[in-house]
Amino acid sequence: MRIAIPKGRLQEKALAVFANAGYDVPSEADLKTRKLVFERGGIEWIFVKDGDVPVYVEHGAADAGIAGLDQILEHECTAYQPVEFPFGHCRMMLIAAPGAPPLTKVATKYPRITRQFLDARGVHAEIVPLSGSVELAAVLNLTSHVVDLVETGETVRIHKLEMQEVVAEISPRLIVGKNFYRTEPKMVRELINRIEEKVLSS
Amino acid sequence: MATKSRYPTGVRPLLAEETARRRRMESRFVDAFTGAGFAEVVLPIIDYVEPYAALVEPATAKQSYRFVDREGDLIAIRSDFTPMLARALAPAITPEDLPMRLFYRGDVIRVEASRLGANRELFQIGAEIVGDDSIDADVAMLRLAADLVRAPGDEPTVVYNDVSIAAALIAQSAPVREALAAKRMTAGVPAALQTIVAKLISGDATLSDVAPFAPEAAARLSAIEEAVAGDSIFTLHLDDIEDSGYYTGLRFRVYAGGARTKVAQGGRYDNLYERFGQRAAAIGFTFTIDDLD
Numbered sequence: 294m295r296i297a298i299p300k301g302r303l304q305e306k307a308l309a310v311f312a313n314a315g316y317d318v319p320s321e322a323d324l325k326t327r328k329l330v331f332e333r334g335g336i337e338w339i340f341v342k343d344g345d346v347p348v349y350v351e352h353g354a355a356d357a358g359i360a361g362l363d364q365i366l367e368h369e370c371t372a373y374q375p376v377e378f379p380f381g382h383c384r385m386m387l388i389a390a391p392g393a394p395p396l397t398k399v400a401t402k403y404p405r406i407t408r409q410f411l412d413a414r415g416v417h418a419e420i421v422p423l424s425g426s427v428e429l430a431a432v433l434n435l436t437s438h439v440v441d442l443v444e445t446g447e448t449v450r451i452h453k454l455e456m457q458e459v460v461a462e463i464s465p466r467l468i469v470g471k472n473f474y475r476t477e478p479k480m481v482r483e484l485i486n487r488i489e490e491k492v493l494s495s
Numbered sequence: 496m497a498t499k500s501r502y503p504t505g506v507r508p509l510l511a512e513e514t515a516r517r518r519r520m521e522s523r524f525v526d527a528f529t530g531a532g533f534a535e536v537v538l539p540i541i542d543y544v545e546p547y548a549a550l551v552e553p554a555t556a557k558q559s560y561r562f563v564d565r566e567g568d569l570i571a572i573r574s575d576f577t578p579m580l581a582r583a584l585a586p587a588i589t590p591e592d593l594p595m596r597l598f599y600r601g602d603v604i605r606v607e608a609s610r611l612g613a614n615r616e617l618f619q620i621g622a623e624i625v626g627d628d629s630i631d632a633d634v635a636m637l638r639l640a641a642d643l644v645r646a647p648g649d650e651p652t653v654v655y656n657d658v659s660i661a662a663a664l665i666a667q668s669a670p671v672r673e674a675l676a677a678k679r680m681t682a683g684v685p686a687a688l689q690t691i692v693a694k695l696i697s698g699d700a701t702l703s704d705v706a707p708f709a710p711e712a713a714a715r716l717s718a719i720e721e722a723v724a725g726d727s728i729f730t731l732h733l734d735d736i737e738d739s740g741y742y743t744g745l746r747f748r749v750y751a752g753g754a755r756t757k758v759a760q761g762g763r764y765d766n767l768y769e770r771f772g773q774r775a776a777a778i779g780f781t782f783t784i785d786d787l788d
Contacts, residue, residue, distance in 0.1 A: 353755055353756075373676075373677060373678040374677040374678065374679055375679050375696070376679065466679075470755075472750065472755040472757060474678075475652075475654045475732060475735065475748065476652050476750050476755050477755075478730075478732070482698050
């Protein structure tokens with residue numbers, strides 16, 4: 294079994310999930326090397342950019358992984374999401390400077406989710422895809438609005454922006470590839486049961 | 496000009512060696528179908544969109560290449576053989592002609608934008624039994640599909656289910672769909688269905704658990720299970736609810752040995768022919784040869 298761990302925001306918690314469920318996960322010393330693939334306890338652990346976890350799992354290059362709903366939706370990932378984790382919850386918000394003009398241009402790391410959000414409201418606006426520091430787009434008037442994840446709201450406050458609307462409630466999930474689920478049901482169910490027992494009950 | 500050296504995404508030529516391999520595989524399939532009493536039909540590469548509009552879900556319709564022809568009609572390039580065969584066959588047959596065993600082969604073109612790197616031009620070979628709603632036909636098609644990719648030491652996996660089970664539960668309460676699709680219990684599932692949905696999600700559900708909700712499907716699956724018992728490649732997955740589309744009953748997928756690659760899929764669509772003017776039960780499957788290469 295090959296499991297994809299998201300680097301960055303969720304990495305530590307994702308590893309803790311599997312460690313608490315009794316899996317032998319790569320140690321911190323392991324992670325200081327520049328390797329991206331580790332074999333521990335019969336499982337291959339791969340470390341990929343958080344947004345790439347759904348891509349690896351969708352295409353069967355990894356059997357399971359942990360990914361935020363933001364990345365699952367953005368990649369239209371069809372993998373199963375059998376466990377929703379109690380940590381790392383945040384919101385995807387529509388954000389703008391106070392007194393911003395009506396929404397005509399919006400910057401985001403999530404063009405697909407933003408398109409669906411705008412379509413659902415019948416709003417016609419141009420989407421400017423960016424890959425980071427999205428709030429700056431509103432601060433510097435590149436766009437009137439931005440769509441981004443908000444955890445504590447600190448970034449929004451520092452930049453004197455306002456949260457206007459919730460686009461989606463985001464939580465991390467265990468995702469399991471469909472083909473893996475169908476061909477190795479016993480292995481999948483053991484994985485899910487061990488995680489549910491140890492993680493969700495604690 | 497940059498386009499001179501490349502092709503549109505998802506298509507490519509097969510040169511001599513690959514073509515020879517493709518044709519060898521193809522003739523193996525054709526021999527097997529012919530040997531099992533299936534006759535070949537040829538279907539057009541393009542057709543009007545309108546006859547299929549009512550039965551194709553918007554998401555599926557978007558997967559086909561469509562254009563306006565010189566008369567101003569909306570045309571689609573073939574993206575699925577099964578509805579085309581139903582439209583071609585329904586007006587041409589009477590109940591006395593049935594059952595019929597038919598097969599077809601050719602390219603389908605699909606726009607699968609979300610599947611990075613997925614081919615858009617796919618070579619498929621499929622077979623159908625039209626006008627036979629028996630469990631024997633179900634078992635025959637399951638076995639035929641498995642035998643096509645069976646090789647000593649390299650056994651395929653055939654996963655099967657009946658889409659009418661999930662359909663019956665979803666008809667009682669729409670939120671069941673989301674719970675079964677994610678494989679996680681959600682708040683919207685009503686109390687009366689929580690036990691069965693939880694069992695389906697955890698994989699503990701048995702045929703007697705689902706029988707009260709979908710008695711006919713449970714009885715058929717039980718008969719199929721008995722018929723294929725002793726052949727370990729067949730696995731019943733009651734929790735599998737994916738993309739029912741025009742399917743009404745048995746639904747199955749074939750995974751080639753070792754690799755977790757889906758090479759074929761199929762099922763029963765007993766209401767499809769009716770939409771084109773002739774009632775006929777039907778069951779079929781399609782192999783995507785590109786996935787076998």
